[in-house]
Amino acid sequence: MLEVEKLCVRYGKITAVDGVSFSLNEGELLAIVGANGAGKTSTLNAIMGLVKPHSGRIVFDGVDITHLEPWKRAHMGISIVPEGARPFADMTVIENLEVAAMNIDKAEAKRKMEWVFELFPRLAERKKQLAKTLSGGEKQMLAIARALVGPVKLLIMDEVSLGLMPRLVTEMFKIIERLKREKLTMLLAEQNTKKALQVADKVCVMQNGSIVLEGRPQDLLDSEEIKKAYLGI
Amino acid sequence: MLQNIVNALVLGSSYVMIAVGLTLVYGILKILHIAHAGIYAFGALFAVYLCEIGLPLVFAVTLSLILSALLGMIIYKGFYKHVLDRGRIVPLVMSVGLFATMEDLYRLMWGPYKRPFDVYIDLPDVMTMDLYLSSRGLLMLIVTAVVIVLLYLLLMRTKLGKSLRACSNDLGLAGAFGINTDRSVAFAFLIGSSLAALGGILVGLYDNTVYPTMGSVPSYKAFVVVVLGGFGSIRGAVVASYILALVETFVVYYFGFLLPRDAIAFLTMILLLMFKPEGLFGKVRR
Numbered sequence: 001m002l003e004v005e006k007l008c009v010r011y012g013k014i015t016a017v018d019g020v021s022f023s024l025n026e027g028e029l030l031a032i033v034g035a036n037g038a039g040k041t042s043t044l045n046a047i048m049g050l051v052k053p054h055s056g057r058i059v060f061d062g063v064d065i066t067h068l069e070p071w072k073r074a075h076m077g078i079s080i081v082p083e084g085a086r087p088f089a090d091m092t093v094i095e096n097l098e099v100a101a102m103n104i105d106k107a108e109a110k111r112k113m114e115w116v117f118e119l120f121p122r123l124a125e126r127k128k129q130l131a132k133t134l135s136g137g138e139k140q141m142l143a144i145a146r147a148l149v150g151p152v153k154l155l156i157m158d159e160v161s162l163g164l165m166p167r168l169v170t171e172m173f174k175i176i177e178r179l180k181r182e183k184l185t186m187l188l189a190e191q192n193t194k195k196a197l198q199v200a201d202k203v204c205v206m207q208n209g210s211i212v213l214e215g216r217p218q219d220l221l222d223s224e225e226i227k228k229a230y231l232g233i
Numbered sequence: 234m235l236q237n238i239v240n241a242l243v244l245g246s247s248y249v250m251i252a253v254g255l256t257l258v259y260g261i262l263k264i265l266h267i268a269h270a271g272i273y274a275f276g277a278l279f280a281v282y283l284c285e286i287g288l289p290l291v292f293a294v295t296l297s298l299i300l301s302a303l304l305g306m307i308i309y310k311g312f313y314k315h316v317l318d319r320g321r322i323v324p325l326v327m328s329v330g331l332f333a334t335m336e337d338l339y340r341l342m343w344g345p346y347k348r349p350f351d352v353y354i355d356l357p358d359v360m361t362m363d364l365y366l367s368s369r370g371l372l373m374l375i376v377t378a379v380v381i382v383l384l385y386l387l388l389m390r391t392k393l394g395k396s397l398r399a400c401s402n403d404l405g406l407a408g409a410f411g412i413n414t415d416r417s418v419a420f421a422f423l424i425g426s427s428l429a430a431l432g433g434i435l436v437g438l439y440d441n442t443v444y445p446t447m448g449s450v451p452s453y454k455a456f457v458v459v460v461l462g463g464f465g466s467i468r469g470a471v472v473a474s475y476i477l478a479l480v481e482t483f484v485v486y487y488f489g490f491l492l493p494r495d496a497i498a499f500l501t502m503i504l505l506l507m508f509k510p511e512g513l514f515g516k517v518r519r
Contacts, residue, residue, distance in 0.1 A: 048409050069415075070408035080409050088402040091395070099399045102392055103411040150411060 001026045001185055002047070002154060007056035009042040009209075016042040018209035019056070024154075024202075027183040029176075031200035031217075033193045039209040040189035041083055044156050047187070048080045049073045060154065075103055077153030081160055085143035087131035094127040096142055101149040109149065116145035119175060137168040144175065154185045161192045173199060197221060235364050237482050243370045243439065245478030246377035250432025251451050252458035252470045253384065254305075254425025260401035260465030261421050262317065264324040268308055269429050270452030271335030276301045276430020277437035277447060278343050281350050290352045294434055298427045305426025306419050314415075332452065339445035347444040350437040369439045376435060380428065381471060387424075388467065397421055401465060450495060457502045463512030473513055477501060 002024040009017035017039040024030045032040045045051040047058055049070035058066045065073055079100075088096050097116065101109035117124035120141040126134065131142060140160060147155055157176070161169040173195050179186065180199060190196035197203060197217040205213040205220075213220065251273050258266045276297050283293035308331060316323045356375075359366040366374075388394035399407045400417045408414045432451075437443040458477055462469025477498055484497045492500065505512070 050405060050409060069413075071411050071413045074409055074411035082406060082409075086403055086406055088399045088407075090402055091398055095395060095398075099395050099407075099412065100410040102396070146410065 001061060002187070003057075003059040004043070004047065005057040005059070007043065007046055007058065008054040009039070009046050009051055010054040015054075015209055017046065017053075020206070020209070020211055021056075022202075022204055022211065022214065024185060024187060026185050028201045029180050029186040029188060029199060030202045030204065031196035032187070032189045032204045032206055033191070033196050034206035036191065038206040040206055041158055042209075043206070044080070044158050044187065044189050048078060048156055050080075050082075074150060077151050079147040079150050079152040079155050081140075081143045081147045081155070081157040083158040083162065085136075085139040087134070087139050087142045087146065089132035090130060092128050092130055093123055093134070093142055096131055096146050097149050100146045104149075104151050112149045116148050119148075119178070120145055137164055137171075140164060140168070140172065144172075148179075152184070154187065155179065157186065157188045159189060159191060161190065161195060169195065237486055238479070239364060239366055239370075241478040241482040242475065243366075243373050243478075244482060245475035246373045247432055247436045247439070247451075248454055248458050248474035248478060249377050249381065249471055250435065251429050252455040252462070252474055253380075253467060254428045255455045256459050256462065256465060256467055256470040257397070257401075257421045257425040259459060260467070261397065261404055261418055262313065262324075263465075264313065264317075264321055265328065265456065265459075266308075266313075266425075267325070267328040267452055267456075268331035268335060269305075269425065270448030270455065271332045272301050272305055272308075272426045272448075273429040273433040273451055274339060274443075274445060274448035275304060275335065275433070276427075277350070277433035277443040278339055278348075278445065280430075280434045281348055281437065281443045282343060284350070284352055294431075297434065298430050301430030302423040302427040305422040305429075308426075309419055309422040314418075332448070336445050336448070343445065345445060347442045349441050350434075350443055351441065352438070354438070367439075369441075373435045373439055376431065380431070384424075384428075384467070393417075393420060453495065454498055457498045460502055461505055461512055463514040466512070466514035469512055469514030476513075 005021050007017055007020045008015065020039070020043055022030065032043065034040055042051060046053045049068060053066060057064060060076060060078060063076070065076070088099065097113055101112060122138060123141055123145055126138065131139065134142060144160065160172050164172065169192065176186065176188070176199050188196060188200065197220070200217050203215060203217050203220055204211045251270065255266055255269045258264070258269065279300060280293045280297040283296055284290060312327055312331065313324050316327060354368045354372055356368040356371050358368050359371060388398060396412045396417045397420065399410070399412055400414055404414055433447065458470055458473045461477060462473035480501050481494050481497050485494050
């Protein structure tokens with residue numbers, strides 16, 4: 001479904017992503033783990049089209065999307081939960097969802113809204129509330145819900161657990177597990193390695209903009225050396 | 234007292250028309266579109282020209298609004314769009330240059346002198362013991378009220394309005410949710426420019442005068458309104474327009490010998506910013 005080939009992202013003279021390649025099949029969950037500044041967010045943003053790659057190629061559903069505008073990628077089925085949630089702060093919860101559901105027909109939008117309100121009942125209670133007045137956890141829920149109500153085929157999630165209390169982190173990962181059971185293809189960037197490895201089918205470890213290690217979670221967890229050197233667990 | 238309030242409402246309405254478009258553009262692109270005032274003047278000058286060559290007022294106004302809207306979009310597509318990634322100073326300098334060029338072009342096209350906007354308005358003058366409101370003032374109040382309601386409905390109830398608000402909240406991210414941000418920005422320029430032109434026409438009608446530099450003072454005033462309202466807040470711009478007009482009118486009425494009207498506007502802005510730096514409805518920036 002997604003192929004990333006030799007992706008490079010630069011900000012001026014600084015190279016944030018340096019020749020990253022990986023692929024993701026339909027229904028799989030790939031976790032990209034690594035420390036702060038490893039290049040995870042830049043990789044995800046390049047796939048969504050929020051930053052322009054310096055070089056490399058991104059192919060989604062057989063189409064080269066490397067230079068495609070973000071809104072066209074969204075129409076193709078790529079959706080993102082950005083780092084820090086970033087809901088449309090001056091719009092209500094329901095308006096945030098309506099914006100994301102503009103590109104699907106009304107009946108489908110209604111069905112998806114009901115689905116996300118079932119996933120996040122707390123959002124249903126706060127439909128008319130401005131997003132900026134929500135708590136950190138609720139904003140993250142809204143960010144996930146907003147990413148799900150569109151025509152999503154590939155869900156990109158950037159640090160969904162960042163800044164949340166442990167109970168909410170567990171809640172978020174339960175949602176991710178549920179989405180996985182529903183066969184949604186997901187790309188997850190996480191600093192919470194332990195949690196990411198529990199849900200992932202494949203893992204890429206990033207360091208200084210490059211993938212230094214990749215494999216099945218269990219293979220990585222079996223090696224004490226790898227656990228200490230790269231995963232910090 | 235009543236007369237002063239009505240005068241302030243008329244003056245505030247003229248500020249609303251120009252400031253709302255400026256706010257719309259600032260809210261999305263975060264640039265100060267000074268050339269907006271050039272469109273304000275163009276709308277009035279072109280409508281007068283069309284009336285002079287014999288077109289009925291309604292057609293002249295409609296044509297002028299359409300052309301002004303297109304002019305706004307050309308400014309975005311032809312100029313700003315190419316420098317948006319170069320910080321805020323480059324588009325600002327470009328905007329000032331565009332405004333100066335537009336004023337000079339108007340002088341070349343229509344001459345440097347004041348021209349009357351001499352048309353018949355089919356509305357009555359309002360006259361009571363303590364109030365006089367001309368038909369042109371009444372027209373300004375009615376049109377502005379209709380525009381405010383329509384703009385509210387557009388922004389709150391339509392897909393386009395929600396797209397514009399999403400872009401205003403986070404332009405970078407709006408595209409990731411399927412919004413064609415370039416098209417949304419172009420629409421913001423279309424709407425904002427036609428409102429500025431309408432403002433120019435209404436002021437031209439009210440003062441019965443149009444001239445190439447008629448946008449100069451409104452450009453400063455609109456800037457004050459945008460700052461007072463809180464950068465990017467449409468609601469703030471509307472409220473700030475009327476507050477500013479009320480302050481100006483009453484201060485000029487009671488203390489007119491102290492300061493000219495424009496100085497009062499800037500003094501109000503400075504005082505408010507000292508106590509509420511984010512403006513009336515703006516977000517706190519840290």
